[in-house]
Amino acid sequence: MSAITRQMLLDYMNDALPDTELASVEKALRESADLRALYREVVEQQDRGEHTVGAIWRRERVSCPSRDQLGGFLLGAGDPELLEYVEFHLKTIGCAYCQANLDDLRKAKKR
Numbered sequence: 001m002s003a004i005t006r007q008m009l010l011d012y013m014n015d016a017l018p019d020t021e022l023a024s025v026e027k028a029l030r031e032s033a034d035l036r037a038l039y040r041e042v043v044e045q046q047d048r049g050e051h052t053v054g055a056i057w058r059r060e061r062v063s064c065p066s067r068d069q070l071g072g073f074l075l076g077a078g079d080p081e082l083l084e085y086v087e088f089h090l091k092t093i094g095c096a097y098c099q100a101n102l103d104d105l106r107k108a109k110k111r
């Protein structure tokens, strides 16, 4: 089995791993208490230090952007970090409520 690196755990946490590696990381995490400890460390470190979209999401859980924020997202206007969050919320989380809201806004704009 190939060694699991910190970077792989980080990517795993952020859903950025290719499927093949994802499977081996999951398997390794199930099998190794040491690796689980390392994973916790990576998660804690990231939550403490960084404000990535993934970290924010894990901390705040899924919080839906407001309609104004969705409108801003449609126009590509606003805080880049917020736009990134909205995109993550829509595409990665796939929030049906916000998708519907966004569709609605899109239609409203065409009128």
Ligand SMILES: [Zn+2]
Pocket (backbone or CB within 6 Å): 063, 064, 065, 089, 095, 096, 097, 098
């Ligand atoms: Zn939502």
